[in-house]
Amino acid sequence: MNKIKLFYLKLKATVTAPQKAFKAKAPLASFITGRIITMIFLLFLLGFALFGLMELAPGDIVDQMMTQQLLTSTESQGGKNAVNSLGGSQDKNFTTEQMDALRAELGLDKPFYVQYFKWLKRVIVNHDLGTSLISKAPVSFLIRSRLWNSVLLNLISLVFITTFSFLLGVFFSSKAGTRLDVGATFFALFFHAFPGILLLILLQLFASITNLFPVTAYPDFPFKDAPMKFTFSYAHHVFLPLLASFLGGLGGTMRMIRATMLDQMGMPYIFALRSRGISEKRVYLNHAFRNTLNPYITGSANLLAGLFSGSLVLEIIFAYPGIGRLMYDAVLQEDINLVLANSMFISALVLVGMVISDILLAIVDPRIRFGNE
Amino acid sequence: MNKKTICTSMGILCFLMASCSKIPEMTLEEIELHSQNLNAELIQKTLSKPWTGQEFKAGNVGGIWYDTILSDPKTFNQVIAERDGTSASIVSMTLEYLSDYDMTTREWKPRAAYYQIITDEEANTLTVRFTIRDDFYWTWYGSDKKIPVTSDDFVFWYNEIDGDPDMGSNGYGSQWILMEDGTEAHIDCKKIDDKTFEFIYPRIVADPMLSTNMKLCPSFIFKPAKEKNGAEGIKALFSIDKDPKEIPSCGMWYITEYIPAQRLVFTRNPNYWDKDSNGNSIPYPEQRIYQIVGDTNTDYLLFKQGQTEVYSPTPEQVEDLVANQKEDYTVFNADGSMGSSMWSFNQNPQNKDKPYYNWFTKKEFRQAMSCLFNRDRVALQTYRGLAEAKYDFFPEVNPYFNPDITLKYKYNPKQAEELLQSIGFVKKDGHYYDDKGNKIEFDLLISSGGTTANDMAQIITDECSKVGITINVRQVDFQKQVEMLTSTYDWQSIFIGLGKNLFPSQGSNVWPSYGNLHLWYPLQETPATDWEARVDYLYNEGSFTIDHDKAKAIWDEYQEILLEQCPVIYLMRSKSFFAIRNKWDLTNVYYDNRNSALIDNVYLKEGR
Numbered sequence: 017m018n019k020i021k022l023f024y025l026k027l028k029a030t031v032t033a034p035q036k037a038f039k040a041k042a043p044l045a046s047f048i049t050g051r052i053i054t055m056i057f058l059l060f061l062l063g064f065a066l067f068g069l070m071e072l073a074p075g076d077i078v079d080q081m082m083t084q085q086l087l088t089s090t091e092s093q094g095g096k097n098a099v100n101s102l103g104g105s106q107d108k109n110f111t112t113e114q115m116d117a118l119r120a121e122l123g124l125d126k127p128f129y130v131q132y133f134k135w136l137k138r139v140i141v142n143h144d145l146g147t148s149l150i151s152k153a154p155v156s157f158l159i160r161s162r163l164w165n166s167v168l169l170n171l172i173s174l175v176f177i178t179t180f181s182f183l184l185g186v187f188f189s190s191k192a193g194t195r196l197d198v199g200a201t202f203f204a205l206f207f208h209a210f211p212g213i214l215l216l217i218l219l220q221l222f223a224s225i226t227n228l229f230p231v232t233a234y235p236d237f238p239f240k241d242a243p244m245k246f247t248f249s250y251a252h253h254v255f256l257p258l259l260a261s262f263l264g265g266l267g268g269t270m271r272m273i274r275a276t277m278l279d280q281m282g283m284p285y286i287f288a289l290r291s292r293g294i295s296e297k298r299v300y301l302n303h304a305f306r307n308t309l310n311p312y313i314t315g316s317a318n319l320l321a322g323l324f325s326g327s328l329v330l331e332i333i334f335a336y337p338g339i340g341r342l343m344y345d346a347v348l349q350e351d352i353n354l355v356l357a358n359s360m361f362i363s364a365l366v367l368v369g370m371v372i373s374d375i376l377l378a379i380v381d382p383r384i385r386f387g388n389e
Numbered sequence: 390m391n392k393k394t395i396c397t398s399m400g401i402l403c404f405l406m407a408s409c410s411k412i413p414e415m416t417l418e419e420i421e422l423h424s425q426n427l428n429a430e431l432i433q434k435t436l437s438k439p440w441t442g443q444e445f446k447a448g449n450v451g452g453i454w455y456d457t458i459l460s461d462p463k464t465f466n467q468v469i470a471e472r473d474g475t476s477a478s479i480v481s482m483t484l485e486y487l488s489d490y491d492m493t494t495r496e497w498k499p500r501a502a503y504y505q506i507i508t509d510e511e512a513n514t515l516t517v518r519f520t521i522r523d524d525f526y527w528t529w530y531g532s533d534k535k536i537p538v539t540s541d542d543f544v545f546w547y548n549e550i551d552g553d554p555d556m557g558s559n560g561y562g563s564q565w566i567l568m569e570d571g572t573e574a575h576i577d578c579k580k581i582d583d584k585t586f587e588f589i590y591p592r593i594v595a596d597p598m599l600s601t602n603m604k605l606c607p608s609f610i611f612k613p614a615k616e617k618n619g620a621e622g623i624k625a626l627f628s629i630d631k632d633p634k635e636i637p638s639c640g641m642w643y644i645t646e647y648i649p650a651q652r653l654v655f656t657r658n659p660n661y662w663d664k665d666s667n668g669n670s671i672p673y674p675e676q677r678i679y680q681i682v683g684d685t686n687t688d689y690l691l692f693k694q695g696q697t698e699v700y701s702p703t704p705e706q707v708e709d710l711v712a713n714q715k716e717d718y719t720v721f722n723a724d725g726s727m728g729s730s731m732w733s734f735n736q737n738p739q740n741k742d743k744p745y746y747n748w749f750t751k752k753e754f755r756q757a758m759s760c761l762f763n764r765d766r767v768a769l770q771t772y773r774g775l776a777e778a779k780y781d782f783f784p785e786v787n788p789y790f791n792p793d794i795t796l797k798y799k800y801n802p803k804q805a806e807e808l809l810q811s812i813g814f815v816k817k818d819g820h821y822y823d824d825k826g827n828k829i830e831f832d833l834l835i836s837s838g839g840t841t842a843n844d845m846a847q848i849i850t851d852e853c854s855k856v857g858i859t860i861n862v863r864q865v866d867f868q869k870q871v872e873m874l875t876s877t878y879d880w881q882s883i884f885i886g887l888g889k890n891l892f893p894s895q896g897s898n899v900w901p902s903y904g905n906l907h908l909w910y911p912l913q914e915t916p917a918t919d920w921e922a923r924v925d926y927l928y929n930e931g932s933f934t935i936d937h938d939k940a941k942a943i944w945d946e947y948q949e950i951l952l953e954q955c956p957v958i959y960l961m962r963s964k965s966f967f968a969i970r971n972k973w974d975l976t977n978v979y980y981d982n983r984n985s986a987l988i989d990n991v992y993l994k995e996g997r
Contacts, residue, residue, distance in 0.1 A: 074868070074869055074872055075868055075869070075871075075872050079868060079871065079872055080868060081472040081473075082871055082875065112905070114554075114557055114559070114561070117554070117557060118557050121557065148463070150463050150464075150469075150472070150473065151463035151464045151469065151473075151476075151628065151629060152464060152466070152469060152624055152625065152628050153463075153464070153628045153629045153630045154628075154630055157629075157630035158630075158649065161648070161649035161650070162649055162650050165650075220687070220690065221690075223690075224690040224693055224694060227694060230694070230696075231687060231690040231691055231694055231696075232680070232682065232687060232691065234651060236455075236652065236678070236680050236696070237652075238646075238648055238651070238652075331683065332683045332684050333684060333686075333687065334687070335680070335681070335682035335683060335684065335687050337648075337649065337650030337651045337681070338650070341650060341683050342649075342650065345460070345461075348868075
């Protein structure tokens with residue numbers, strides 16, 4: 017028993033020796049390498065879990081097609097549509113044999129882990145995300161065609177929210193206890209707690225009643241037709257949805273910055289700085305403010321993924337052509353190739369975001385030294 | 390207390406007092422009368438303009454038609470589009486049917502081809518011969534290239550796509566016909582020459598046009614694709630990442646632009662065969678631009694903002710839509726819809742150990758449920774008075790519609806209780822129990838998100854609870870419902886719509902006991918009941934009887950049995966409405982429950 021234990025310890029020491037040496041030599045690089053290896057393993061498990069979950073969901077894409085057949089017959093119009101939808105639909109539902117053949121054609125007759133490894137092989141070896149099971153269109157096309165719309169909207173939203181929440185957070189921390197501060201905190205809390213979906217609907221109704229704004233969030237003509245006109249039109253269209261996102265997102269960050277600033281301003285080092293006659297502006301911005309960045313950076317790991325994620329509710333209500341709607345439909349229709357490609361991409365971004373936020377923390381806060389514990 | 394505080398307090402007090410003003414309550418009768426008056430007013434403010442065969446006036450080419458669709462097309466390939474309603478309707482705008490059924494005259498009219506039905510009574514065979522019109526071409530947007538549509542385009546589709554099991558087309562099953570000896574024989578399709586082809590039926594059928602009324606495909610593209618890569622070669626054609634301008638059209642429109650999740654643009658096909666008296670092809674608008682919106686409410690708001698040309702309101706939107714029409718748009722109304730949802734009860738023996746199986750398999754129970762369905766209350770509360778009960782089996786447009794054959798089991802709680810007691814149900818402590826002591830309680834499955842279905846279900850629940858029957862409404866996703874209906878069979882009762890029987894022989898997978906959508910007990914190897922055996926027999930006989938009087942007798946009995954046995958209880962026929970902007974000349978716009986909105990010939994008003 018002891019021999020086995022000794023052997024194990026020796027083996028462990030042999031295996032971990034290079035890693036330890038590397039960690040000692042380059043702590044940050046070692047940390048990043050470790051994170052990347054963990055990330056790859058996590059992504060593998062996540063994909064496996066996603067495939068498993070889709071397998072557990074009732075029905076599959078072939079059942080969805082059957083549903084479509086039924087829906088077509090229940091929603092048929094009059095005139096020739098009615099004749100053809102019934103003549104050509106109600107009487108033409110898939111037979112059990114046809115459904116089985118379709119499953120085989122789409123590879124859905126195999127166990128889910130086999131399907132997963134096949135998917136992995138196609139993505140890693142062939143660099144191919146595959147085609148949508150429903151439309152046969154390349155997954156890369158479907159995602160690419162909507163992704164940048166989401167990035168643009170999220171980026172504008174992020175810039176506004178971050179800028180204003182920092183400015184207001186710092187400003188109101190200097191006005192703590194005043195009526196202005198109480199009022200601002202109340203409104204920030206109110207909008208932060210206000211249901212986002214309701215705010216979007218109310219703003220859309222406001223647009224409809226006043227006719228001051230469009231009820232959709234995207235121009236009804238493409239950029240290439242008139243770039244300048246499109247830019248102004250986009251700003252006009254996107255104003256209300258952005259306002260909703262701004263009002264909802266501002267409160268949380270602003271209050272965090274304000275609270276951290278107040279916390280920092282009560283610290284002994286601030287007292288020491290003031291006693292040395294350093295200007296209040298420098299105390300605020302060069303010393304206290306720098307220390308408020310830590311919690312923000314720690315909590316910003318999801319920002320990168322957030323940029324590339326859709327805003328489903330906003331996209332549905334304001335008809336914005338983002339990635340959220342595509343994914344929503346893909347999940348509902350159990351289009352596994354599309355769901356997996358996007359989910360893995362977003363998950364990878366979350367993990368990358370975590371790594372980046374850790375590196376930023378190390379850069380921003382000199383007290384943090386990886387590998388010196 | 391400063392002035393500011395006093396003013397604020399006074400303001401709040403005034404607001405609260407104003408909020409407490411009491412609105413006089415109305416009795417149910419007063420509400421009903423008020424609703425009827427409102428509805429009469431509402432109908433007066435709308436236009437009734439059914440199409441009864443009027444000629445269309447020649448219009449002017451021009452203008453852009455803005456509209457919406459609720460979801461993206463999945464494909465522009467008609468083979469794959471079969472599996473997606475939205476895609477199918479989009480692709481169909483570039484294609485043409487062989488013929489069209491005129492619901493007013495109840496006759497088939499030629500579209501892509503002229504037809505001739507040849508029956509050989511001695512050999513008991515029937516042939517439908519189609520001759521393609523001369524002025525019918527495949528053309529491309531922005532190109533002078535014209536390829537005449539030939540028989541190959543139809544025959545290839547029928548034999549090589551619908552007829553090839555590897556293609557997985559849902560049209561495959563409809564190419565087979567049941568013979569007198571119980572075997573199945575194939576309906577063949579063969580080319581005679583470039584412009585003529587035939588469908589040869591192995592026996593005489595009553596509605597040959599139904600299964601021959603098919604679309605076509607550009608065989609000069611599809612055929613080489615299949616020869617090169619088989620079924621996959623065809624499925625790879627015209628996917629949404631390709632330029633839609635490459636897709637040829639023989640229909641009214643070209644697909645000229647598609648931006649995912651944003652818009653879909655159709656451009657008028659000036660070579661379309663259907664021309665007006667001035668020699669201009671319809672349609673008249675130069676373009677149709679569809680904005681892709683994911684939500685019906687956004688769709689409505691877009692119409693209200695003047696961004697779209699037409700809108701079909703839900704029952705709860707009608708009042709608002711009519712009230713705001715002014716000079717901006719006109720609202721048309723149409724009588725009750727041809728089809729209707731139905732209420733059905735699970736009679737699958739898989740559940741024979743469950744108490745409800747014994748109730749649902751008794752016709753008296755089903756009849757009693759029909760007697761507990763308060764149609765007037767549903768019309769008033771759910772449809773705001775803009776609906777009527779559906780008491781007949783076939784709609785009026787069906788050639789065998791008989792106004793004298795209607796449902797006998799209308800709303801009558803007293804009759805319902807008598808029917809329940811006749812099968813041994815006993816009422817104790819205000820609740821019904823069966824002869825084995827089981828409390829009468831069952832589930833009603835409805836589609837999640839359907840507000841009208843939910844309202845109806847709540848009314849039924851309330852009406853049943855008054856006589857002592859408990860119904861639990863369960864909202865389930867439509868996908869899950871389909872799974873329950875077609876594979877697990879673990880539902881109890883359900884609201885579902887399965888289209889309309891415009892022809893008696895339609896619904897071959899619903900009404901005969903062997904159908905895979907024979908709701909209450911699908912895929913029966915032999916009919917479970919005598920009445921179902923009779924329905925099977927009548928359905929089969931009627932489908933192969935071409936003498937109208939003989940067929941009428943068959944279909945009359947068929948309707949009577951189904952209305953007596955109540956395997957399904959039809960719900961409501963809702964009145965429908967349709968709004969169109971007044972910038973369009975409404976001369977050629979018609980709207981009725983048979984054809985829905987006829988807007989193919991719409992054109993811009995002079996000077997717009």
